[in-house]
Amino acid sequence: MTKAPVADGRADLDDLLSREAVDRPAAYYAKLRDIHPVYWNQRWNGWVVTGYDEVLSGFRDHHRLSSDRFAGPFGEELQRAAHSGTDQLISFLSKFFVWKDQPYHTRVRALVNKAFTPRSVEQLRPRVQNLVRELLESLRSQNVTDFLADFAFQVPVIVIAEYIGIPAEARQQVRAWSDDLGGVIFVRGDDAERMRRGEAAMNDLVEFLRPIVRSRRQHPQDDLLTGMVQSEERGDFLSEDEVIANVILMVFAGHETTMNLIANSMIAFADWPDEWARLQRGPELVATATEEVLRYDGPIRAMARWATEPFELSGQSVQRGDRVLLAQHAANRDPAAFKDPDRLDIARWPNRHVAFGQGIHTCLGAPLARLETQEVLQSLTSELRGVEILEEELHYNPNMVSRSLQQLHVRFHNR
Amino acid sequence: MMASAARRISAVVNHDLCAGVAMCTQHAPGLFHLDENGQSIFDVGGTGDSEQILEAIDACPMTAIREVDDADEAR
Numbered sequence: 134m135t136k137a138p139v140a141d142g143r144a145d146l147d148d149l150l151s152r153e154a155v156d157r158p159a160a161y162y163a164k165l166r167d168i169h170p171v172y173w174n175q176r177w178n179g180w181v182v183t184g185y186d187e188v189l190s191g192f193r194d195h196h197r198l199s200s201d202r203f204a205g206p207f208g209e210e211l212q213r214a215a216h217s218g219t220d221q222l223i224s225f226l227s228k229f230f231v232w233k234d235q236p237y238h239t240r241v242r243a244l245v246n247k248a249f250t251p252r253s254v255e256q257l258r259p260r261v262q263n264l265v266r267e268l269l270e271s272l273r274s275q276n277v278t279d280f281l282a283d284f285a286f287q288v289p290v291i292v293i294a295e296y297i298g299i300p301a302e303a304r305q306q307v308r309a310w311s312d313d314l315g316g317v318i319f320v321r322g323d324d325a326e327r328m329r330r331g332e333a334a335m336n337d338l339v340e341f342l343r344p345i346v347r348s349r350r351q352h353p354q355d356d357l358l359t360g361m362v363q364s365e366e367r368g369d370f371l372s373e374d375e376v377i378a379n380v381i382l383m384v385f386a387g388h389e390t391t392m393n394l395i396a397n398s399m400i401a402f403a404d405w406p407d408e409w410a411r412l413q414r415g416p417e418l419v420a421t422a423t424e425e426v427l428r429y430d431g432p433i434r435a436m437a438r439w440a441t442e443p444f445e446l447s448g449q450s451v452q453r454g455d456r457v458l459l460a461q462h463a464a465n466r467d468p469a470a471f472k473d474p475d476r477l478d479i480a481r482w483p484n485r486h487v488a489f490g491q492g493i494h495t496c497l498g499a500p501l502a503r504l505e506t507q508e509v510l511q512s513l514t515s516e517l518r519g520v521e522i523l524e525e526e527l528h529y530n531p532n533m534v535s536r537s538l539q540q541l542h543v544r545f546h547n548r
Numbered sequence: 549m550m551a552s553a554a555r556r557i558s559a560v561v562n563h564d565l566c567a568g569v570a571m572c573t574q575h576a577p578g579l580f581h582l583d584e585n586g587q588s589i590f591d592v593g594g595t596g597d598s599e600q601i602l603e604a605i606d607a608c609p610m611t612a613i614r615e616v617d618d619a620d621e622a623r
């Protein structure tokens with residue numbers, strides 16, 4: 134048992150929001166993995182899992198590792214932070230299928246799953262190609278480009294808004310709301326100010342979406358929203374609030390993560406310029422290149438679970454109610470699973486990274502994220518000589534879940 | 549050889565691709581199950597029809613399931 138107090142010098146390793154943990158996760162997680170791939174973090178009061186095999190089996194064990202944020206230790210945390218002013222926030226967050234176990238999770242997922250299979254999203258490729266081309270045209274003459282706001286955010290938010298069937302014109306508002314929701318979703322829900330802003334954003338989103346959802350009942354269209362509303366009318370499962378909640382989830386997850394993936398891929402290529410040149414020479418490598426940037430610096434650091442019963446994980450005794458952090462970034466750099474894990478190799482194959490998780494909660498939007506990133510990389514490498522990073526130092530948002538740059542200014546170098 | 553209309557098609561799961569998302573077990577619960585490693589297994593002798601198998605193939609987010617004519621191939 135390693136739950137005993139940690140020795141001197143290891144105290145810093147328990148700070149999941151230290152400068153090193155936030156800005157250089159690969160180096161940080163490697164230190165934890167060297168101590169134990171299933172490491173007891175005294176300060177977080179839970180297990181941090183950094184070994185590939187352990188992370189994989191953790192993701193696949195949805196019976197013993199719950200995703201339910203409204204029960205167990207995370208539920209208690211939320212209960213403490215919740216007050217009468219956060220009713221709407223809690224009510225809608227509790228309908229996000231990603232934060233539920235079976236059967237609710239799987240009922241909602243099965244309902245929207247078809248829209249996100251590789252076959253279904255493939256029909257979006259021409260639209261994504263055009264969108265990327267238009268955006269790049271509008272930016273390429275700029276001396277300095279705010280890459281996050283003006284490019285990496287725009288592509289996925291426009292695509293997901295059009296696909297679900299909500300007006301893309303609202304995207305700047307969506308970004309502000311998403312930032313405020315992210316403060317609750319990605320950071321621990323125990324800060325009164327973050328909770329207050331999350332509540333305000335949730336109120337605005339619900340108010341914005343409710344008339345749109347209702348109008349689909351009168352005027353069905355060929356979009357995902359209509360499909361969700363019609364399932365509600367068939368009387369199976371989704372109430373109007375459940376439809377709205379899961380639309381919010383898909384809008385949020387459908388742009389936030391892909392935005393960060395696209396931005397992180399620019400940093401990866403800046404660190405490995407030969408790989409950029411290799412992709413320019415061999416555009417047919419774009420699919421494996423996309424998998425490799427997902428592995429090398431994916432947009433999700435880790436996902437949290439909690440144990441519903443005691444079990445052993447790599448010799449560690451996980452107790453009922455323990456928090457368990459499955460660190461995808463760590464698994465994707467585990468030398469036991471990947472040769473030269475710290476090297477970017479755009480032809481790497483097979484590439485069984487866990488950037489999208491595994492098991493019943495495997496990222497719903499993975500095929501769409503792949504398609505968007507492929508088209509972005511294809512377009513940037515064929516149209517541009519290079520993308521110069523103008524940040525002197527890179528800083529990432531301090532949270533345990535998302536790997537997101539605070540800002541990214543670049544200069545596009547035309548051919 | 550032409551497959552007879554009454555004969556059920558079979559399926560194989562590619563375990564290099566399967567992520568255990570379990571959409572197949574939703575669409576064809578009598579024909580797919582997850583093993584102890586969270587991998588989908590097609591049950592050759594299970595209950596269900598060809599339409600359910602095609603639904604499961606179409607619903608798989610990893611495109612890990614392939615249709616085969618012959619049940620022997622699915623073993």
